[in-house]
Amino acid sequence: MISTVYAISLAGMAFIAAVFIFVIKNSKEVEADYPSVIQKWYGVRGKWFIFLAILGITVTFLSTSPYPIADQEKTYEDNEHQVVKVGAHQWYWTMVPNTVESGKPVAFYVTGEDVNHGFGVYDDNLTLVAQTQAMPGYTNKLIHTFDKPGKYKILCLEYCGLAHHAMITELTVN
Incomplete structure (x- = not known):
């Protein structure tokens, strides 16, 4: 179950990352009135994205690694439980x-x-x-x-x- 939670979390983060990267790459193609200001904020936006991605991965790992549920599928011998x-x-x-x-x-x-x-x-x-x-x-x-x-x-x-x-x-x- 834990591996399923990890896989779903990572797949969701990968999808969101792909959407962000697509938007960032396609937004540079638009001409603007203030190129110096826009160029500066593209760099900030890229760093912000990396920060959020690292934060998301860290929070996901820390919140799912100590998963408190015992393995419910494990079979026990009659005298073991x-x-x-x-x-x-x-x-x-x-x-x-x-x-x-x-x-x-x-x-x-x-x-x-x-x-x-x-x-x-x-x-x-x-x-x-x-x-x-x-x-x-x-x-x-x-x-x-x-x-x-x-x-x-x-x-x-x-x-x-x-x-x-x-x-x-x-x-x-x-």
Whole structure:
């Protein structure tokens, strides 16, 4: 997935660069009343373009390289991961089991039983650790490894009705 994001980002930047270069090259063919002023600003515009291109590549690399999503396609042996089945209902969660071990991958199989919900796992500081969608008729697989033991809150991230704010449960990590 990360390589796809890189490829799409680079292709988009290459396209934008090609458009800029085309405009810059074709704009020099127009005669103007102030050639000395225009010549000076062509140089500024070229340097501005190079600056923006470097900035775009840097921001793209820095924002996609620490991509926090674990490889969801990786297959595990039966003894290598823990399975937690999660059902999202208006306005409660069913989770079997609700206790897992730290340091071992956990595969959450998340589905919505009625409407769309957002499955969010938060640590004790209420920092989002992992998340996926819970949709009716579809099961999302979310793989996450908990580094430290504790109680993690499960909250709904998508408004699902009047008691959405009360849709909270806990996962215990030993």
